[in-house]
Amino acid sequence: MSATPAPPAPPPVPGDYLARLNPEQRAAVETLEGPLLVLAGAGTGKTRVLTTRFAHILLTGRAQPHQVLAVTFTNKAAREMRARVAAIIQRPVEGLWLGTFHALAARMLRRHAELVGLRSDFTILDPDDQSRLLKQVMEAAGVDLKRWPVNNMMGIIQRWKDRGLPPGRIPAAETSDYANNRAEALYAAYQARLAALNAADFGDLLLHMTEILRGHADVLERWQRLFRYILVDEYQDTNLVQYMWLRLLAQHADPAQRNICCVGDDDQSIYSWRGAEIENILRFEKDFPGARIVRLESNYRSTRPILAAASGLIARNEGRLGKTLRPGRADSQGGEKIRIVSLWDSEEEARMVGARIEAASRAGQDLGEVAILVRAGFQTRAFEERLIAIGIPYRVFGGAKFYERQEIRDAVAYFRAMVNPADDLAFERIVNTPKRGLGDTAIATLHRAAREQGVPLAIAARGLVGTDALRPKPRAALRELLEGLDRWRAGLEHEGHVVVAAQLLEESGYTAMWQQDRSPEAAGRLDNLKELLRALGEFATMAAFLEHIALVMENDEAAEGARVSLMTLHAAKGLEFDMVFLPGWEEGLFPSQRSLDEGGAKALEEERRLAYVGITRARRHCIISHAANRRIYGNWTSTIPSRFLDELPEAEVVREGETRTPAMPHSVFAAGPLGSRPRLIEAGAWEVTARPARAGALQVGQRVFHQKFGYGRIIAVEDDRLDIDFEKAGSKRVLDRFVEPA
DNA sequence: TGACGTCACTTTTTT
């Protein structure tokens, strides 16, 4: 992975860390009193300023480590800041209030949980749990889930939470258009269920904490006094509730103590669809009277043409705070122009990108410094196939996360059910996993008993096994599970949590379930379970692990070897690469039609910021492309080049390939059935020979190669479909045209 | 309980 490289360890001389800053960075670090907004353009040393400022506060003795609140959006950013602060002050830093908004809010909330009807050991639900719970609530309310899908309601609730709105304070105009005016009631019911389960969802962490700070002056004052300095990263991405939380904490009674420093870039605000409000950063001076603003405009990352092109593009946006990126690198004056390449279709585009990467690689380019950044996830596929075909190693970022995998979620549910007998969602997940003969009838009986007695499922189950409400077999199975949970819970008292966890997975039959499973994924799942136990060992207690797991859903993929990075533009924010490909610059795709439909002019500006983020990821080479034809939902559609292409300053770009726009006469296209792929008569610049026709039919037993799954042997042939046992990927059914004889 | 057919969906997703 190609994150900003960590700087070399700083020399131990106090004060020397300041000497390594440019004047604007230094101003951002040394302006310690009062509110400060640091407008940090892409590649201007934002992280360095943030970490140096933190270290400076500590080294000058203005505050103890625990008196600084430092907030980030991602765990990665928090980790990095922690490491770099430690490196500057030359000792490990303990007791810091440094973390993500959610982690910090959770930590605070555990101290005041009772004020919002929770216990301090409340569970944090992940999105899957949230949506299962809301579904139950909506079903209980008799909502027609076909007309009013759970996920829509989930989105509505989340947006309310993002804006700091608890049930009861929803503006009337917003409640009428959903589920016959029941949206707010469903929200209230969902919150009640959460409270009953002693649980909070992600949004609650900040919502509850903000409510507490608003309603309890004594609590608020304690926190305000504790935090002498507040540091906020990526301020342009804060939503309303995060803003309220920060503002409450920063409104110290003594105006001279309102030391909040927010770092961000309004030009890189790309998360409005998640509730981020760019207005937060635009309004900073009004919100915090007497605020000072420091602009970081010296860019140390990219060449001059890249900066000029990005600047020219973003200048089209209105309502910017405004800043200009200046080349700050000694060698940045030269540099090649941005390339705009026009292609015939998405496959040719993939070939073009593949061919250039191949050539660059042969010329010595480190593939770990090459990235393909797309607007939408589905675009990665064409590139994957091409890179496989030509043998270029790559990684796709942002796939299924480790902690989202089924086996991991099951195991974690077991842990939760063990630790917290009131965790109905966890209990429900594992009660019949592996199958123990507890079918719908048994589960329904269980639910009924729990509801009648007003107790959690696990408690109700305890009572049920003493009666004949269940048939003998399910009753015995349930009893065994309950005894197991009790036994494992007791085990935690005197044995290591890793040992107990391993026991649990064995004795519950969960491991056995996958051992007996003959699907190709089973082996990988067993490996993942082992990995989970290893990860568990890194935490002192099971409770600490569970806290981590809810808030830190990250990819466990380690960066190994030099690979091309394939990811969305969103995922690329904060990263940088020598060579960046930006494919798919076509109207409808980028800017995304859906964005425009839903968000109008504001959405277009956000798409433009996304383009700006994309270009500014590149240090030296930036290759933008568009295809005249693209397959969308199965049919081929002709496209129009993105308006952003025309917005790039002409002096900074070089165009390659025929400019194929809809103005091109249709006579050069071969006619085909409607929706079939148009064929180009004149071969395009990057047209390469098609795969040679296969000689003879594929036969059972034959060894073949598949672009995605590698080598395997054919088990069965059925028309054009083949069942193949792949050496790496297990057995799969694939179309014959994707394989070739090995 | 699992296998199969039908249907709708398809942008981005830091926690």
Place this chain on the structure above:
DNA sequence: AGTGACGTCA
């Protein structure tokens, strides 16, 4: 086109 969610059947 490809996928995943849901309902129905044996």
